[in-house]
Amino acid sequence: MENEIKVTNADLIVDEGEKVQYIVIKLGNEQYGIDIKYIDNIVRMQSITRVPHVPNYIKGVINLRGEVIPVLNLRLKMNLEEVEETKASRIIILKIEQYGLLGFIVDEVKEVVTLSEIQIEKTAYDGTEEKQNFVFGVGKNDGQLISLLDMNVVCQEK
Amino acid sequence: MDVSQYLEIFLDETREHLESLNTQILNLEQNPEDSDTINEIFRAAHSLKGMAGTMGYKRMQNLTHDMENVFTEIRNGAMKVTSPMIDTLFQSLDALEEYTANIQASGDEGTNDNQPIIDMLNEYLKNKGEVPAAAPKEEAKAEEPKKEEAAASGDEAKYKDVAIGETENTVLSAAKAEGKNVYGLTVYVNENCLLKAARAFLVYKAVEEKGEIIVSNPSAQDIEDEKFDFDFSLIVISESKLDDILAAARAVSEIDKVVGGVLEIKAAEAEAVKEEAADSAQQTTAVSKEAAAPQQNAPAKSQSKTGGKPVVNRTVRVDIEKLDVLMNLVSELIIAKNSLVSASVSEGVSGAGFNEQIEYLESVTTNLHESVMKVRMVPIESVVSKFPRMIRDLSKKLNKKMELYMSGEETELDRTVVDEIGDPLMHLLRNSADHGLESAEIRAERGKPEVGSIFLDAYQEGNNVVIEVRDDGNGIDVEAVKRKAIERGIITPEQAENMAEKDAINLLFNAGFSTAKVISDVSGRGVGLDVVKSKIESLSGEVDVQSKYGEGSVWTIRLPLTLAIIQALMVVVGGEKYAISLGSIQTIEDVSPDEIKFVQNEEVITLRGNVIPIIRLDKKLDTESTKGPNENLIVAIAKKGEKLAGLVVDELIGQQEIVIKSLGKYINKSKLISGATILGDGEIALILDANALI
Numbered sequence: 001m002e003n004e005i006k007v008t009n010a011d012l013i014v015d016e017g018e019k020v021q022y023i024v025i026k027l028g029n030e031q032y033g034i035d036i037k038y039i040d041n042i043v044r045m046q047s048i049t050r051v052p053h054v055p056n057y058i059k060g061v062i063n064l065r066g067e068v069i070p071v072l073n074l075r076l077k078m079n080l081e082e083v084e085e086t087k088a089s090r091i092i093i094l095k096i097e098q099y100g101l102l103g104f105i106v107d108e109v110k111e112v113v114t115l116s117e118i119q120i121e122k123t124a125y126d127g128t129e130e131k132q133n134f135v136f137g138v139g140k141n142d143g144q145l146i147s148l149l150d151m152n153v154v155c156q157e158k
Numbered sequence: 159m160d161v162s163q164y165l166e167i168f169l170d171e172t173r174e175h176l177e178s179l180n181t182q183i184l185n186l187e188q189n190p191e192d193s194d195t196i197n198e199i200f201r202a203a204h205s206l207k208g209m210a211g212t213m214g215y216k217r218m219q220n221l222t223h224d225m226e227n228v229f230t231e232i233r234n235g236a237m238k239v240t241s242p243m244i245d246t247l248f249q250s251l252d253a254l255e256e257y258t259a260n261i262q263a264s265g266d267e268g269t270n271d272n273q274p275i276i277d278m279l280n281e282y283l284k285n286k287g288e289v290p291a292a293a294p295k296e297e298a299k300a301e302e303p304k305k306e307e308a309a310a311s312g313d314e315a316k317y318k319d320v321a322i323g324e325t326e327n328t329v330l331s332a333a334k335a336e337g338k339n340v341y342g343l344t345v346y347v348n349e350n351c352l353l354k355a356a357r358a359f360l361v362y363k364a365v366e367e368k369g370e371i372i373v374s375n376p377s378a379q380d381i382e383d384e385k386f387d388f389d390f391s392l393i394v395i396s397e398s399k400l401d402d403i404l405a406a407a408r409a410v411s412e413i414d415k416v417v418g419g420v421l422e423i424k425a426a427e428a429e430a431v432k433e434e435a436a437d438s439a440q441q442t443t444a445v446s447k448e449a450a451a452p453q454q455n456a457p458a459k460s461q462s463k464t465g466g467k468p469v470v471n472r473t474v475r476v477d478i479e480k481l482d483v484l485m486n487l488v489s490e491l492i493i494a495k496n497s498l499v500s501a502s503v504s505e506g507v508s509g510a511g512f513n514e515q516i517e518y519l520e521s522v523t524t525n526l527h528e529s530v531m532k533v534r535m536v537p538i539e540s541v542v543s544k545f546p547r548m549i550r551d552l553s554k555k556l557n558k559k560m561e562l563y564m565s566g567e568e569t570e571l572d573r574t575v576v577d578e579i580g581d582p583l584m585h586l587l588r589n590s591a592d593h594g595l596e597s598a599e600i601r602a603e604r605g606k607p608e609v610g611s612i613f614l615d616a617y618q619e620g621n622n623v624v625i626e627v628r629d630d631g632n633g634i635d636v637e638a639v640k641r642k643a644i645e646r647g648i649i650t651p652e653q654a655e656n657m658a659e660k661d662a663i664n665l666l667f668n669a670g671f672s673t674a675k676v677i678s679d680v681s682g683r684g685v686g687l688d689v690v691k692s693k694i695e696s697l698s699g700e701v702d703v704q705s706k707y708g709e710g711s712v713w714t715i716r717l718p719l720t721l722a723i724i725q726a727l728m729v730v731v732g733g734e735k736y737a738i739s740l741g742s743i744q745t746i747e748d749v750s751p752d753e754i755k756f757v758q759n760e761e762v763i764t765l766r767g768n769v770i771p772i773i774r775l776d777k778k779l780d781t782e783s784t785k786g787p788n789e790n791l792i793v794a795i796a797k798k799g800e801k802l803a804g805l806v807v808d809e810l811i812g813q814q815e816i817v818i819k820s821l822g823k824y825i826n827k828s829k830l831i832s833g834a835t836i837l838g839d840g841e842i843a844l845i846l847d848a849n850a851l852i
Contacts, residue, residue, distance in 0.1 A: 049842040050734065051821065052779045053828045061821060061834055063842050066493060068819040068834045099824045157824075 017117025022139065024146055025092065026108040027075055028083075033113070033139055033146040034092070040101060041093040042109055045085050055157075062103060064093060071103035077154060078134055083107065096155050113146065115139040120148065164356055165265065168213050170475065172258050175202045175209075176251060177540070180547050183247050187550075190239035200229045206254070211411030212356045215267040218257045219411065224279040225250050231283060245554075246278045248547070315417050317342030317391040320375045326393075329372055330421075333395040341369075341400050343407065343418040344391045351412045355384040361413065362392075364406040369396025388414075393421060478573055481534050488523070488530050489723060489817040493836055495523050496814070500838030524815065527723050535570035538616055538625070541580040542567055545587055549612065552591045559609040560595055562587070566616035571623050575697050575717055579625070582690040582701075586627040586713045587612060589687070594631035594711060604708065606630065618719070622741060627713040634705040636662045643668070663703055667691045698832060700849055702799065714799070724818060726835070727794065728811035728843065732781030735843040736807075737816050737835055742848040744795045744802070746810065751788060763793070763804060770795065772804035773851055778830060784808050796848040803852040818845060 022033035023042075041064070048060040048071050057076035061068050071091055075082055088108040095101055120137045136150040182199045189195060207222035225247065231237040253272040260268040320342065322330065330340050345361050347354045358381045365371060373393040376386045396403060400418055407416040499516055542564055549562040571579070595601075595610035602608065613628040640654040643665045649657070667687050694701045698718050705711035718724070718741075726737035727746075747765060754761050754772065761772045772793060776783040785791075785808050793804040816835040821828075821844075832847035 047841065049834070049844065050781075051825055051828060051831060051844060052781070053830065054825050058825055061825075061842055061844075063836050063840050066490065066836060068821060068836070068842060070822050070824045072824075100822055102822075102824060155824075 016119075019114055019116045021112055021114050022146065022148065023092070023112055024110040025074075025090075025106040026110055027078070027080060027106060031110065031144065031146045032135075033115070033148040034094070034151060035148075036112065038094040038096065038151050039092060040095045043091050043093065043103075045089050045091060045105070059105065062091065064101070064103075067101065069093065069101045069103050071105060074104040074106050074154075077104075094151060096151060098152075099155060102155065113139070113141045115141060115146075115148075164213065164353055165261070167353075168209055169258065169262055171209060172206060172254075175206045176255060176258070177543055178202050179206075179251055180248075181543055183244060183251070184546050184550065186239055187241070187244045193233075196229065196233045200226070200233055203229050208351070208412050209353070210257075212351075212353050212360070214360060215257065215261065217267050217269075217271055218254060221250055221253060221257075221272055221276060224276050224283075227283055228279050237282065243282055246275060246282070248551075250275050250279065315342070315419060316344040316389060317375075317393065317418065317421070320373055320391050320393060322373055322393065326373050330393070330395065338395050338397055339400070340421045341394050341396060341403060341418050342391065342421040343394060343403065343416060344389055345407055345413060346389045346415040346417075348412040348414045349388050351388075354386075354388070355382055357410055357412055358382075358386070358390060360410045361407050361416075364410060365392060365394055365403060368398045368403045368406055369394045476533075478534075481530070481573070484530055485534065488527050492523050492527065492723065492815055492817055493838075495519055496838035497840070498838070504839070527815070531572075531719075531723070534573050536573050536576050537568045537570050538576055538579070539567040541576055541583065542614060542616075545584070545614065548584065549587065549591060552588065556592060558591070558595055558597065560591060560612060561609050562612045562614065564614045569616040569618060569623055569625075571717060571719070575699075578693065578697055579715075579717070582693045582715070583614070583625065583627065585687070585690050586715075587614065590627060590629040590631065590711070590713075594629040594633075596632045600632075619716075623717045623719060625715040625717070627715075628710065630710040633707040633709050633711050634663055634666070634703070635707055639663065639665055663705060666703070667701075716799070724816060726814055726816045726845065728814050729775075729794070729807040730809035730811060731775045731779055731807050732783055733808075734779070734781060735811065735837065735841065736775075736779075737814070737843050737845045738794065738796070738805070738848055739845070740813060742796045742798065744797045747793045747795060747804070749791045749793050749804075751791065754791075765795065765804075768802060770802045770804050772806055774806045775846070775851075776806075776808070778851065796852060798849050798852040801852050803848075805846075805848065805851065816843075816845070 021036040023036055023039055025032050025034065046062055048062055050060040057073050059071045059073050062071050073082060089105060090109045091103040091105055092109065093101055093103050120139045122137045123135055134149055134154050135147040137148045139146040139148055179199060179202050182195050185195045186199060203222055203226045207219055207226055210218035210222055232239060253275055257267045260266060334340055347357050351357055371392050371394050375391045380386060381390055394403060400420065404416050404418050407413065502512065502516060546562050549560060553560050590612045598608055611630045615626045617624055636659050639662050643649045644651055644654055648665060648668055691701055694715055700716050702714045703711060725740040727740050727743050729736050729738060749763055753763055762769050763772055791806050792810060793806055795802055795804050818833045818835060821834055829850045830847060831844045833845045834842050835845055837843055
């Protein structure tokens with residue numbers, strides 16, 4: 001019959017909550033996820049012009065298509081140890097409302113994953129442990145754990 | 159049709175008129191008999207009234223109308239200018255400014271009638287020139303309608319000649335049959351009217367409230383496009399009386415005359431005959447027109463010039479954002495040119511032809527930049543012209559006699575800077591008036607003239623514009639400043655003792671500092687000078703104060719001429735490239751290490767009799783010079799006001815035109831670095847702020 005109601009695939013999917021794409025980056029052995037909405041660009045390492053009298057985690061400024069953009073070392077910003085840059089090192093350019101474009105040096109950019117709400121375990125906010133608050137949740141994808149970064153907290157100046 | 163499209167023009171012009179009224183009324187107070195000033199005031203007030211009326215701002219129109227009446231009497235010599243009258247006029251201007259602000263914010267003039275001001279204006283009118291003022295007006299008014307009535311039967315009743323089409327005729331006949339009235343109207347707009355389409359629109363609106371417009375000649379579209387001379391005719395169906403409609407149309411300002419009458423509707427056949435007649439009449443006019451064409455050509459042309467839209471001046475209003483875009487493009491072009499130059503050097507492209515072309519390109523981009531910059535430059539007059547009025551008000555409020563002397567109002571600055579500089583200047587002037595100038599008794603004691611003087615001088619100095627606010631008042635009491643600073647916990651008593659006078663004076667720029675013993679609403683809210691300083695610094699400028707207790711103080715504001723592109727000296731320090739604004743560099747010296755002497759443990763050199771401190775840039779920039787200790791030093795002598803300092807660099811690259819880019823919000827805390835620039839090879843060089851170093 002023409003009027004028969006068809007059951008489509010969409011109706012069978014369990015509600016998984018909102019889906020968000022994350023760029024997965026590596027710092028050492030740990031994987032971190034950054035919400036893709038912040039990402040403007042990912043560029044290879046290039047010469048960075050040092051700026052005097054700034055905190056150590058600000059490495060300087062780069063020229064990206066005629067714009068001068070500050071570059072931060074994500075490791076230093078997160079109080080991790082600085083390592084030598086390798087061929088895999090990248091600068092990811094983020095657009096943060098408060099500061100405009102900012103570059104972050106990371107060890108490696110791995111992939112883009114899509115996580116739905118049920119795959120994310122929220123971490124509790126801890127006022128005493130500042131370092132922990134960079135991460136707002138842990139995502140599980142194919143048995144791997146991805147720490148999801150709250151970029152607004154990461155960018156905050158100390 | 160909508161009046162909102164005229165709103166921008168209206169606001170701009172209203173502001174201009176208000177500004178000119180402010181200046182001229184001030185002038186009037188000084189020279190009450192000057193007929194030029196009075197005429198100028200009268201013109202401005204009249205235009206203002208007309209414009210407000212056109213836009214339908216009744217309250218504004220009423221107020222300006224009464225002001226205009228006062229000016230008329232002054233102009234006719236029936237009334238003398240008095241100080242309280244000037245006060246009232248200034249109050250009226252303030253009220254008008256308020257209306258303007260309301261209109262800009264919401265499109266509506268607000269609900270304040272300002273009746274007290276209007277009453278006061280009328281009071282002046284009554285008391286000073288009662289008989290001559292009121293009587294002729296009444297007469298004139300009485301005469302007008304008579305004239306119109308008489309004219310209605312003559313050639314002015316153009317509505318009678320309006321061609322009525324068949325459909326319209328049917329509508330009109332039907333209306334007539336229903337017992338409605340059919341009227342013809344011809345409206346004459348004042349020939350000096352600037353926005354006649356807007357007036358016509360208001361007439362339309364007024365008439366439509368009373369009835370229905372069936373025919374319009376010229377058509378509504380043509381009227382909207384201002385394609386009519388100074389009159390237009392309407393045919394209206396209405397249940398109202400003819401007089402009501404005429405009155406409604408006359409209520410619109412700058413309408414000279416409205417003539418009208420009941421229109422006789424001919425039967426359809428009669429109409430046809432008439433149309434034929436009209437046709438033949440048209441033909442004859444066409445013929446006569448052709449015949450007259452050669453002679454008519456010339457006057458027609460001149461009419462289109464003087465008639466249509468009056469040519470005010472040959473300028474174009476441009477949105478500042480469009481200029482910003484243009485400036486950015488010029489910046490990009492200069493970067494591209496720099497890349498081309500550096501590519502030609504590094505890749506060894508040579509040949510006289512190529513270099514010539516590069517040089518040509520260079521001169522074109524430089525000229526282009528200068529032209530765009532000039533377009534953005536406006537005289538500071540637009541900002542400072544309101545100050546004499548402000549000082550006058552302050553003088554009354556503070557009960558101190560003072561006079562403001564201004565010079566260099568024509569000095570030009572980038573538009574964005576001019577827009578921002580008003581508040582800081584106002585603050586410094588208020589500061590001088592309130593804190594600077596002493597009371598009359600103290601002035602007499604000190605043997606100073608009773609009237610205090612405040613000076614505002616602007617002039618260009620190299621790549622900077624300097625604005626000075628000077629007064630012959632009390633000067634800064636350094637001890638009082640120190641005491642206050644200790645009280646506020648800004649410094650300790652020990653610090654205060656060793657503090658140089660200069661540093662103590664600079665305490666004034668601290669947030670939350672106000673030495674006024676009584677907090678007045680003129681100045682002294684403690685949010686003043688630090689705001690002035692940060693504002694000026696945000697414009698890449700600086701503010702400085704010099705003062706002699708008992709004699710007066712000088713506040714000096716130094717602003718860069720342009721914010722975007724500068725000529726810079728490119729240098730190398732510790733292997734890194736830096737740019738220093740060429741405007742602050744005086745000379746470049748080659749100094750041998752043994753010429754360096756020590757004064758108070760600081761390195762100095764003696765140059766042509768001057769002892770100049772030297773600044774090792776490598777130390778300042780946390781890097782290490784690539785030069786050995788025994789090598790000669792390259793010293794760039796920089797100047798800031800009267801002060802000189804030698805900046806030690808490793809290498810000179812040369813002079814280059816650079817585009818200033820911000821370092822972004824994340825790292826603009828570094829005082830030494832005022833920005834960055836992109837070099838021809840894509841590398842970034844930081845721009846050193848020589849002023850911050852000295």
